[in-house]
Amino acid sequence: MDYSWDFGPVIARFDMLAIGFLNTIKIAIVSILLGVVVGLVLVLMRLSPRKWLSWPAAIFIEFYRNTPPIVHFFWFFYALPVLLSVSLDPYVAAVLALSTQSGAFYAEVFRGGIVSIERGQWEGARALGMTHAALMRRIIVPQAISRMVPPFIERSFELLKTTALASTLAYADLLYQAMMVNAETFRPLEVYTTIALMYLVLLVTASQLARLAEARLTAYQ
Amino acid sequence: MQKPILEIKGLHKRFGDHHVLRGIDFSVAAGERIAIIGGSGSGKSTFLRCMNFMETLSEGEIWLDGKRIGTERNGQVTYPERQLCAVRERVGMVFQQFNLFPHMTVLQNVMEGLVTVKGMAREQAREIALQELDKVGLSEKVDAWPGRLSGGQQQRVAIARALSMKPEILLFDEPTSSLDPELVGEVLRVINHLAEEGRTMLLVTHELGFAYHFATKVIFLADGVFHEVGTPDEVLKNPRQARTQEFLRRFGEFAF
Numbered sequence: 006m007d008y009s010w011d012f013g014p015v016i017a018r019f020d021m022l023a024i025g026f027l028n029t030i031k032i033a034i035v036s037i038l039l040g041v042v043v044g045l046v047l048v049l050m051r052l053s054p055r056k057w058l059s060w061p062a063a064i065f066i067e068f069y070r071n072t073p074p075i076v077h078f079f080w081f082f083y084a085l086p087v088l089l090s091v092s093l094d095p096y097v098a099a100v101l102a103l104s105t106q107s108g109a110f111y112a113e114v115f116r117g118g119i120v121s122i123e124r125g126q127w128e129g130a131r132a133l134g135m136t137h138a139a140l141m142r143r144i145i146v147p148q149a150i151s152r153m154v155p156p157f158i159e160r161s162f163e164l165l166k167t168t169a170l171a172s173t174l175a176y177a178d179l180l181y182q183a184m185m186v187n188a189e190t191f192r193p194l195e196v197y198t199t200i201a202l203m204y205l206v207l208l209v210t211a212s213q214l215a216r217l218a219e220a221r222l223t224a225y226q
Numbered sequence: 227m228q229k230p231i232l233e234i235k236g237l238h239k240r241f242g243d244h245h246v247l248r249g250i251d252f253s254v255a256a257g258e259r260i261a262i263i264g265g266s267g268s269g270k271s272t273f274l275r276c277m278n279f280m281e282t283l284s285e286g287e288i289w290l291d292g293k294r295i296g297t298e299r300n301g302q303v304t305y306p307e308r309q310l311c312a313v314r315e316r317v318g319m320v321f322q323q324f325n326l327f328p329h330m331t332v333l334q335n336v337m338e339g340l341v342t343v344k345g346m347a348r349e350q351a352r353e354i355a356l357q358e359l360d361k362v363g364l365s366e367k368v369d370a371w372p373g374r375l376s377g378g379q380q381q382r383v384a385i386a387r388a389l390s391m392k393p394e395i396l397l398f399d400e401p402t403s404s405l406d407p408e409l410v411g412e413v414l415r416v417i418n419h420l421a422e423e424g425r426t427m428l429l430v431t432h433e434l435g436f437a438y439h440f441a442t443k444v445i446f447l448a449d450g451v452f453h454e455v456g457t458p459d460e461v462l463k464n465p466r467q468a469r470t471q472e473f474l475r476r477f478g479e480f481a482f
């Protein structure tokens with residue numbers, strides 16, 4: 006092969022890639038935070054003894070687990086506006102898609118952590134006279150959190166990678182910006198190699214941070 | 227006979243089609259120590275767990291200090307959480323598997339009920355917890371994690387945790403059954419000490435020798451009913467019922 010690499014044009018437009026990089030981080034963080042909220046609401050509903058709460062949550066979760074992520078992006082961007090008769094900004098649609106998706110998965114992560122706590126812990130707390138709310142807060146959730154951390158982190162990495170789908174809605178994330186730079190420079194090899202490396206740096210850094218957090222949250226064991 | 231503090235009337239418990247408790251009427255007076263014996267799966271734990279509503283009753287009534295537990299409205303009895311929590315504060319329980327909270331130190335385990343349930347200030351709770359731990363001989367271990375203790379020590383912490391709530395009645399469900407034989411003694415000594423204090427206790431146990439000395443009354447549970455009830459001498463030494471005799475024979479000799 007006699008392809009001659011030339012990163013010059015890419016470096017010249019690196020400002021565009023930097024914007025995309027920051028947008029990817031921004032949308033990931035916002036979606037993780039909102040996803041946690043969605044996940045908490047869903048898990049509370051899912052674990053409720055009331056069927057009219059647990060059923061909708063279970064259906065919602067199953068729906069998201071069994072449909073392709075890109076369909077959620079399209080649904081929020083193209084379909085929801087038909088219902089609401091307002092058009093959604095690509096960023097808003099992408100955040101909605103990402104946070105509901107991750108919320109569905111986080112709910113399962115949270116539930117897994119909670120149901121993994123032995124029956125004896127529930128009984129020990131109940132026998133002391135604790136209310137359900139108190140025993141969740143004091144006994145179950147603190148122990149469940151340390152078990153939730155590894156799958157939570159794994160799920161968040163999935164989300165971080167899924168943010169690239171936001172480019173299909175023309176949101177200026179790292180992938181979308183790369184497509185723009187490529188359209189200007191006609192250097193796909195350099196452009197996409199560069200952003201692959203940028204994603205790699207982002208995920209490796211995030212995994213280092215996650216490992217620190219994990220060590221702190223599981224300290225007592 | 228003293229006024230009963232705990233009364234059980236027409237108690238039935240079913241798990242689906244499985245009819246475990248089939249009509250139990252019984253009362254416990256203050257200061258009584260009741261040992262419950264019976265074969266495995268005969269419903270001893272279920273009976274004990276009905277006393278503090280860890281199991282819901284299928285039928286029957288439980289009265290504590292002359293007041294029926296539950297709220298009756300149009301013939302339907304409901305058990306509001308608040309009421310059951312209040313009952314559990316007054317009827318403490320010690321489990322076979324200790325059920326200590328592994329994310330809290332020994333001291334925090336014993337303080338937990340005082341702070342979270344009774345709403346006591348931490349300083350005061352700490353004081354009481356230290357006293358209770360001293361009584362069970364674990365002053366040295368207050369800052370240890372439960373996972374680091376022997377089974378016997380863990381069970382003594384669990385007893386201190388139950389005692390901290392100042393319960394009127396204590397329920398023990400085979401407190402020594404999961405302990406290595408050499409650790410059984412230290413737990414039984416603590417329970418004996420509580421007997422000397424005159425506490426009201428119900429104990430499910432297979433330690434028949436201990437039951438003989440400990441109990442003021444022994445119950446043999448079989449076929450979902452109290453098959454034989456009497457003093458330790460009556461039930462353990464001179465049982466009248468054939469079922470009781472057979473059960474005791476299978477245990478072989480035990481030292482009194």
Ligand SMILES: Nc1ncnc2c1ncn2[C@@H]1O[C@H](COP(=O)(O)OP(=O)(O)O)[C@@H](O)[C@H]1O
Pocket residue numbers: 241244246264265266267268269270271272273
């Ligand atoms: N939560 C439950 N669901 C269904 N069956 C149960 C449950 N708890 C106990 N049982 C059944 O009830 C019977 C009595 O159990 P238990 O009270 O634990 O007996 P014991 O303590 O005398 O060994 C057993 O046959 C047991 O399988």
Ligand SMILES: [Mg+2]
Pocket residue numbers: 270271272400
């Ligand atoms: Mg049992």
